[in-house]
Amino acid sequence: MNVREAYKILRDKGIKITPQRQALLELFADEKSYTAREIAEKLRRHYPGFSFDTVYRNLKLYCRCGILTETMAPDGIARFSLNTGQHRHYFTCLACGEKVALESCPIEENKFNLPGKVGTITYHRIELFGKCAACEEGKK
Known part of the structure; x- marks a missing residue:
């Protein structure tokens, strides 16, 4: 959007x-x-x-x-x-607010080892927060 x-x-x-x-x-x-x-x-x-x-x-x-x-x-x-309307996950810099889209979805790539009791996943949200490289280096 x-x-x-x-x-x-x-x-x-x-x-x-x-x-x-x-x-x-x-x-x-x-x-x-x-x-x-x-x-x-x-x-x-x-x-x-x-x-x-x-x-x-x-x-x-x-x-x-x-x-x-x-x-x-x-x-x-x-x-x-x-709202981008796309299924994306983002890293958000808590210092400057920059949002960086992850290249892929860890759930869809099955990178999580889910217990056998987990059934069908209908929705998920992965949120990553921290400082972007520029803020860590003091460039912003």
Whole structure:
């Protein structure tokens, strides 16, 4: 999914696209992940009245519409990113928010030794977090 497709989804659902909602959505064009707090700080530069609650409500709305995905980081803070619509797993840098797609799915490659009592897997999610190489080297 890209930002244009997201606008179409909102229009099709009858959701008004305000300048604030548009600005929130445009942040995700860079394909990074953000916390609600990071988004609120970025948007307040242009929209001083844009509250954290408004940001969070719109993020949840976008998730319900399938535009964004929400991932819970190890620190318990949710990170939001554009829903690519593909079955992919990602490494997320907790320092800069960079998302890196893994080349393959470990479940599909059967790289996990699952106990015999496990039946059919209908859904799975693999989340990897840490610091990207650039952040570890202090280049970002």
